[in-house]
Amino acid sequence: MMKAAQSRPWSDLPPELLGLVLKRLPSLADRVRLRAVCHPWHSNSRLRTLPLPFPWLTLPDGTLLGIPSGEIHHISLPEGACCQGSIDNWLFLMHNHGVCYLMNPFSKTRLQLPKLAKVWKREIYDPEPRINPIFYNLVVPFPLDSSPCSLLAALIMDDGNWGTLCISQSPIVTDSFRDDKHPAKLLCSVAFFDGKLYGLGGFDQLFIFELDKDLGISSMECIIDSMGELGGIPQSLSEEKAYMIRRYLVECGDRLLMVKRWIHPIARSTSDDFFEHNRTVALGVFEADLGTDPAGWRTVNDLDGHALFLGQHSSKSLRAGECSGYQEDCIYFMCDYSWPKHSANPLRDAGVYNIRNQTFMPLMSGTAAVPPHHAGQWRPTWFFPPEAV
Structure with missing residues (x-):
């Protein structure tokens, strides 16, 4: 009789094979499970540069959603903290009394921030605002993990459609202004590119902010004033319908991009959530051509092998x-434009848009969906967990 096949211990797994397994696990949770059963994980994961796992989404109730697995993750945070955004693997947390900080939920490291709501209130005209x-x-x-004392810019948007820009170096505010007092009207997004701070206007203008040695705003210049011939809606959309447009400014490799997102407001329901049935119907990507005089926008048909998370x-x-x-040359998006009072x-309204063939795909399969009722006031944002924990 043939001898029964004997299983070999995980410790005998060839390092190169283990490395291939790790590179094919997009879920951080799966990597943790592998670590639990395979002790050589530590040495192998340190020797090899692991690809980043797929990002998570924060949910209104304070949990995080793993993609594409659909797993719900619970993380321990300080009592009373509410997530209002993120930077990479840092959550932007705020308390009812206005205290703000960035926190890495894995290392528990905190970076104190100014009281941004207080900065916003100081900049508005009305001492008792209705907005x-x-x-x-x-x-x-620069990445916060490598530069924890980095300069930080925060654009605070309010329901009056005005933006307040706050410049700080943790935890001190170095300058701030509100765009209804300056030529930079209706700022909707900001980004650092090549060490400089840029702002995107609500009418497709691009502004550059010069900072002095004390990190105050010394000048602000409009370097692109319109879309020019690129204005209008995509050919795939009907001119007889109304659309809501969201604009995003993002650094992508060696390019500064504006992404325009057209959202169709499908028949309003009886609820007071205006955005309940909205759907994204088109995306457009434009590069800021800063090498021409004057500078201008030009259409982009690929992301140079990058993936973009809006x-x-x-x-x-x-x-x-x-x-x-x-997936390269794809844009990942989700519904993060509802007002805070709606969970x-x-x-x-989430999906993946392939910029090359202009097609939409679901972000997750129908079998992996968020539970329908999520109460809470966390804002939905991308969270990028580390390679391993």
Whole structure:
């Protein structure tokens, strides 16, 4: 009789084979499970550069959704903290009494921030405003893990459609202004590119902010004033319908991009959530051509092998080949434009857009969906977990 096959221990798994397994696990949770059963994980994961796992989505109730697995993750945070955004693997947390900070939920490291709501209130005219902040767009010129004392810019948008820009170096405010007092009207997104701070206007203008040695805003210049001949709606859309447009400014490799997102407001329901049935119907990508005089926008038909994650609170581009499960030249988006009083399912208007063939795909399969009722006031944002924990 043939001898029964004997299983070999995980410790005998060849390192090169283990490395291939790790590179094909887009889920951080799956990597943790592999670590639990395979002790050589530590040595192998340190020797090899692992691709980034797929990002998570924060949900209104304070949990995080793993993609594409659909797993719900619970993380331990300080009592009373509410997530209002993120930068990479740092959550932007705010308390009812206005205290703000960035926190890495894995290392528990905190970076204290100014009281941004207080900065916003100081900049508005009305001492008892009827308007309120609705989202915070936070950007830094360098990764926080390598530069924790980095300059930080926060664009605070309110429900009066005005933006307040706050410049800080943790935890001190170095300058701030409100765009209804300056030529930069209706700022909707900010980004650092090549060490400089840029702002996107609500009518497709691009502004550059010069900072002095004390990190105050010394000048602000409009370098692109319109879309020119590129204005209008995509040919695939009907001119007889109305659309809501969202604009995002994001650094992508060696390019500064504006992404325009056309959203069709499908028949309003009886609820007071105006955005309940909205759907994204088109996306357009434009590069800021800063080498011409005057500078202008030009259409982009690829992302140079990158994947782009859109978010009102923070957008991020990553080279797809360095990440697990990402598709190159694709834009990942979700529903993050509902007002804070509505607990929105971020998947109700989510998807993946291939910029090359102009097709939409679902962000997740129908079998992996967010539970329908999520109460809470966390804002939906992308969260990028580390390669391993």
